[in-house]
Each structure stands twice: as structure tokens, then as C-alpha cells.
Amino acid sequence: MLLIECPNCGPRDETEFHYGGQAHVAYPEDPYALTDKEWAEYLFYRDNTRGLYAERWSHSLGCRKWFNAVRDTVTYEITTVYPMGQPCPVDLRTGERIRTAADSGSDAEAGGGSGGSSNSADTTIESEVGR
Amino acid sequence: MADMLPEHPDFLWRNPDPKPSYEAIIVGGGGHGLATAYYLAKNHGMTNIAILEKGWLAGGNMARNTTIIRSNYLWDESAAIYEHSLKLWEQLPEELEYDFLFSQRGVLNLAHTLQDVRESRRRVNANVLNGVDAEWLDPQQVKEVCPIINIGDDIRYPVMGGTYQPRAGIAKHDHVAWAFARKCDEMGVDIIQNCEVTDLITIAGKVIGVETNRGRIATERVGLAVAGDSAGLAEKAGVRLPIQTHPLQALVSELFEPVHPTVVMSNHVHVYVSQAHKGELVMGAGVDAYNGFGQRGGFHVIEEQLSAAVELFPIFSRAHLLRTWGGNVDVTLDASPIVSTTEVEGLFVNCGWGTGGFKGTPGAGFSFAHTVANGTPHELNAPFALERFETGHLIDEHGAAAVAH
Ligand SMILES: Cc1cc2nc3c(=O)[nH]c(=O)nc-3n(C[C@H](O)[C@H](O)[C@H](O)COP(=O)(O)OP(=O)(O)OC[C@H]3O[C@@H](n4cnc5c(N)ncnc54)[C@H](O)[C@@H]3O)c2cc1C
Ligand SMILES: [Zn+2]
Numbered sequence: 001m002l003l004i005e006c007p008n009c010g011p012r013d014e015t016e017f018h019y020g021g022q023a024h025v026a027y028p029e030d031p032y033a034l035t036d037k038e039w040a041e042y043l044f045y046r047d048n049t050r051g052l053y054a055e056r057w058s059h060s061l062g063c064r065k066w067f068n069a070v071r072d073t074v075t076y077e078i079t080t081v082y083p084m085g086q087p088c089p090v091d092l093r094t095g096e097r098i099r100t101a102a103d104s105g106s107d108a109e110a111g112g113g114s115g116g117s118s119n120s121a122d123t124t125i126e127s128e129v130g131r
Numbered sequence: 132m133a134d135m136l137p138e139h140p141d142f143l144w145r146n147p148d149p150k151p152s153y154e155a156i157i158v159g160g161g162g163h164g165l166a167t168a169y170y171l172a173k174n175h176g177m178t179n180i181a182i183l184e185k186g187w188l189a190g191g192n193m194a195r196n197t198t199i200i201r202s203n204y205l206w207d208e209s210a211a212i213y214e215h216s217l218k219l220w221e222q223l224p225e226e227l228e229y230d231f232l233f234s235q236r237g238v239l240n241l242a243h244t245l246q247d248v249r250e251s252r253r254r255v256n257a258n259v260l261n262g263v264d265a266e267w268l269d270p271q272q273v274k275e276v277c278p279i280i281n282i283g284d285d286i287r288y289p290v291m292g293g294t295y296q297p298r299a300g301i302a303k304h305d306h307v308a309w310a311f312a313r314k315c316d317e318m319g320v321d322i323i324q325n326c327e328v329t330d331l332i333t334i335a336g337k338v339i340g341v342e343t344n345r346g347r348i349a350t351e352r353v354g355l356a357v358a359g360d361s362a363g364l365a366e367k368a369g370v371r372l373p374i375q376t377h378p379l380q381a382l383v384s385e386l387f388e389p390v391h392p393t394v395v396m397s398n399h400v401h402v403y404v405s406q407a408h409k410g411e412l413v414m415g416a417g418v419d420a421y422n423g424f425g426q427r428g429g430f431h432v433i434e435e436q437l438s439a440a441v442e443l444f445p446i447f448s449r450a451h452l453l454r455t456w457g458g459n460v461d462v463t464l465d466a467s468p469i470v471s472t473t474e475v476e477g478l479f480v481n482c483g484w485g486t487g488g489f490k491g492t493p494g495a496g497f498s499f500a501h502t503v504a505n506g507t508p509h510e511l512n513a514p515f516a517l518e519r520f521e522t523g524h525l526i527d528e529h530g531a532a533a534v535a536h
Contacts, residue, residue, distance in 0.1 A: 050376075
């Protein structure tokens with residue numbers, strides 16, 4: 001069983017959590033403009049990374065809040081936990097921390113990079129969680 | 132010392148080095164890769180082909196599954212391919228000249244709620260219309276089929292009845308793989324173990340070969356049958372697959388006298404149980420929640436299915452857990468497989484069988500071989516094309532198919 005660090009409650013058993021799949025999948029900005037192929041992408045296609053993966057968890061039997069984590073899908077080790085709405089603080093290819101605005105007090109652009117297609121439009125995530 | 136040992140039994144297949152090129156390459160030496168190569172050679176006369184396996188033959192999900200074979204799926208498309216598969220199972224021991232202990236001992240899919248009862252009856256009706264043997268049993272009849280089951284109403288979710296497919300059953304999975312491998316080899320198929328495909332080489336949207344840890348091999352047709360590794364491998368040719376890989380675990384008890392004459396599956400309390408020929412109780416349930424490639428999962432998943440099993444079968448309370456293990460299963464969002472052409476010419480995918488592809492081994496091999504040989508799907512796998520995620524013609528077997536596996 002995984003020991004998962006809830007950002008609000010601290011380390012708790014995996015059985016208290018609900019898994020939410022890949023993080024940073026934004027709701028389409030203009031749903032009416034999407035082709036069938038793009039809808040299929042949004043609904044059914046997710047990265048299936050062997051290695052570091054940015055994913056969502058909800059502490060459903062605790063504070064009931066959603067948060068993001070970076071976990072290795074082979075060893076299952078969770079290396080980073082970070083709040084909803086924040087860009088992934090880790091370069092998923094190298095595992096290195098990305099300098100973010102929080103680190104430097106400026107340089108707000110740096111957080112969005114890496115992770116291939118997965119990091120975009122984090123601002124929409126809060127609303128996505130409500131579904 | 133060495134001369135005191137008995138002769139090594141005959142090997143069932145050669146271990147050749149890869150040739151520089153093949154007419155077709157099947158990636159993955161699990162059941163599906165083996166069955167595909169078998170039908171390519173047997174039905175389509177393609178014998179200059181190779182199976183490339185990164186580890187050892189059947190070291191993936193093929194020899195990790197709980198071997199349940201059945202065809203009582205709800206939707207017409209599923210019933211067609213799984214029933215075809217079951218009919219192939221019925222002739223394979225003779226055809227492959229190998230007794231792999233295929234035992235048609237039936238499967239019970241239990242109902243524990245009113246909704247379960249309604250869905251089960253509906254599925255029985257659908258099955259009968261599709262020529263799949265199926266009947267609805269009341270609790271007493273369930274107990275006649277499987278006397279050790281508790282049909283009392285003193286448990287949290289009493290048994291309210293169940294569906295029964297008499298032609299369903301189990302088989303010995305590793306022997307199934309060896310049976311296919313021996314026949315493939317006899318027909319000239321090269322089975323190459325310890326050969327990992329590291330890249331798919333394409334030019335102008337066409338496959339021209341594969342890169343492996345044993346060098347580059349030229350071919351114009353590549354069939355992927357790599358289960359949990361499908362998405363990662365297809366991506367090497369720029370093809371994205373709607374697959375999420377999850378750990379799926381199973382377990383066995385120590386050996387017992389025969390007590391369990393059939394296969395029992397319960398979606399609601401979530402456990403399924405059969406008894407292997409040797410005597411172990413074989414059990415499984417659902418996937419671990421998260422994506423995973425570790426071939427292991429959490430022990431709480433094992434605990435939950437054991438508590439369900441003990442409630443249904445009180446005599447199991449004195450049994451001991453002997454071994455647990457896991458595989459990496461390739462799950463799609465409609466819980467149906469993908470047996471399909473791709474946008475890359477010469478690249479074909481067979482995947483997404485998830486938690487229930489052992490039963491589909493011959494059916495997948497049969498239809499995928501047709502697809503690889505002709506470049507177009509067989510009518511059995513045409514509905515299982517990648518396009519369905521765009522057209523919306525999903526084959527939603529989630530829940531509809533009694534239970535996964
Ligand atoms: C615990 C468990 C219980 C299950 N129970 C049932 C059940 O009761 N009934 C049922 O019908 N199904 C069941 N299944 C599902 C079934 O096992 C799978 O759907 C089926 O085995 C998948 O097809 P396969 O045999 O070809 O897969 P695998 O045996 O996994 O074959 C894929 C092969 O591809 C190889 N490979 C991967 N990448 C590469 C590469 N790059 N190059 C070369 N080779 C590569 C792997 O090493 C592997 O050997 C279960 C699965 C598990 C894990
Ligand atoms: Zn919490």
C-alpha cells in the first residue's frame with residue numbers, strides 16, 4: 001500500500017485516497033471548435049508513461065481535497081506533491097526540479113515547460129475537478 | 132554428476148538468431164503474439180515471420196492470469212469475437228496436439244442486488260440471442276452447481292442468483308503458450324526471446340523495420356501484441372493509443388482436495404475463484420487504481436478480495452494464502468480491446484484486452500492475423516478498430532460483461 005502525503009493532512013494510507021489519472025488535462029477552451037478526433041483525444045487519450053507521471057489524487061476519506069503528485073509508475077515512488085492549479089514543478093523526463101516563481105520570486109514562465117503535452121492551462125483545472 | 136542426470140526433454144521450439152528480414156514481425160511473445168503467428172502461418176501461409184519477445188516466452192500476463200475462459204459478454208460485437216474464441220478453444224487441444232487442461236467446468240456470475248439481477252437476466256437474454264449458452268439460476272440452483280457457496284441471507288450481500296455459462300472454463304496458461312509455440316516453430320516461425328523492440332522504423336508513413344537490442348530487422352508488416360507496453364511502443368511510430376496500464380494482481384492458496392467444481396465470479400463483492408487442477412484456489416479481482424508498470428500492486432487489494440471470498444465460501448476461512456503476483460494490464464475506457472490498423476501503413480495493433488484477454492487469445496490471434504495478412508480487419512475485429520473512439524461507436528462492456536477478466 002502506498003503512503004501518500006496529503007498536502008493538507010500529511011502522510012496517509014492509499015486506501016483513504018481516490019485516484020484521478022493524468023494531471024493537467026485542460027477542458028477544451030472552445031468545445032464547439034473541436035473536431036471528432038480532438039474530442040476523442042480529450043475524452044479517451046491520456047499519456048501512459050513508464051516513469052515519472054504527473055497525476056491527480058483526492059484525499060476522499062480525509063480533507064476531500066484534490067491535489068497533484070509526481071509518481072514513478074514503475075517503482076510507484078511519489079517524489080513530489082503540489083497543489084491543484086500549479087504547474088508541474090518537476091521535469092518529467094529528467095526528474096529535475098523546475099525553478100518556479102515560488103523559488104525565485106519572479107520568472108513565472110519557467111513552471112509550464114517539460115512533460116511533453118501534459119502541461120497547459122492549469123487555471124482551468126479547479127473547475128475540471130468539480131465534475 | 133552430470134551423467135547421472137536424465138536426458139533433457141526435447142525442446143518445444145528452436146531458439147534461432149534473428150534473420151535480417153521477415154515478411155512480418157509480431158512483437159510480444161505472450162498468448163496473443165503466439166496465436167497471431169500461429170494463424171498467420173496456418174491460415175494465411177505466412178511462415179517467413181518472427182515473434183520478438185523482450186523477455187521469455189509467456190513471461191508477461193500470459194502466465195500470470197487466472198485463466199478464466201468465457202464468452203457471455205453483453206454486446207453483439209463482444210459476443211461475436213469471444214464466442215468465436217471459445218469455439219476455437221474447443222478445437223485447439225486436438226489441433227495443437229497438446230492437452231493443456233482445457234476444462235469446460237462452467238462459470239457462475241453472481242448477482243447480489245436487484246440491479247445485478249436485472250442486468251444479469253438481460254445479459255442472459257442477449258447471450259441466448261447471440262447463440263452463447265447462458266441461463267439464469269436462482270440461489271438454490273447456484274448452490275447445486277457449486278455446493279460450497281453460502282446462499283444464506285446472513286451476509287452483507289446475499290446471493291440473489293447468478294448467470295451460468297456451462298461451456299466456460301479454465302485452461303493451463305503456460306501450456307497453452309507452449310502448445311502454440313511448438314506448432315509455430317514446426318511451421319517455420321522464428322521465436323526469438325530476449326529480443327526487445329526499441330524502435331519502429333518508418334519512412335513516409337510506412338513501416339520498414341524494427342530496431343532491437345539484437346540489431347535492426349527489416350519488415351513491411353509489424354503487429355504489436357505487447358499488452359501493457361502497447362502505448363509506449365506504438366508512440367515510437369507516432370501512433371497514440373487510448374490505453375492506461377494498471378497493475379492487476381492474483382493469488383493462490385496452498386493445495387486442497389477438489390472442493391470447487393466450477394468458476395465463480397462476483398462483480399459486486401468483487402472476487403472470482405476457481406480451483407486449479409493441482410488443487411490451489413486461484414483468485415483475483417480488480418486492478419489497482421493507479422497507472423503502473425511494476426507488475427505488483429498493494430496488499431489491501433488482496434485483503435479485500437479475500438474477505439469477499441471468505442464471505443461467499445466460509446470453508447476458505449481456514450485456507451492459507453501461498454503466493455500473490457501481478458501483471459501490467461492494458462485498459463481502454465470502454466473495457467473492450469483494440470484490434471486495428473493504424474494511420475501508419477504496415478503497423479497493426481492488438482491491445483486493450485486489459486483484465487480479460489486470456490479467453491480472447493485464439494480469437495485475437497485469428498482476427499489479428501487476418502488484419503496483418505490483408506491489411507484490413509476481419510469482420511470479427513472491425514468493430515474493435517481505433518476509429519471507434521472518434522465515431523463514438525464504443526463497445527461499452529464496463530459492468531455490462533458481468534465482470535472483467
Ligand atoms: C493477474 C491477472 C489475471 C488475469 N485473469 C484473466 C482471466 O481470468 N481471464 C482472462 O481472459 N484474462 C485474464 N487476464 C488478462 C490476460 O492475461 C491478458 O489480457 C492477456 O494475457 C494479454 O495478452 P498476451 O498474453 O499476449 O500478453 P502478455 O503475456 O503480457 O504478452 C505481451 C508480451 O510483450 C512483451 N513485450 C513488451 N514490450 C516489448 C518490446 N518492446 N519488445 C518485445 N517484446 C515486448 C512482454 O514481455 C510480454 O511477454 C489476467 C491478467 C492478469 C495480470
Ligand atoms: Zn487530506
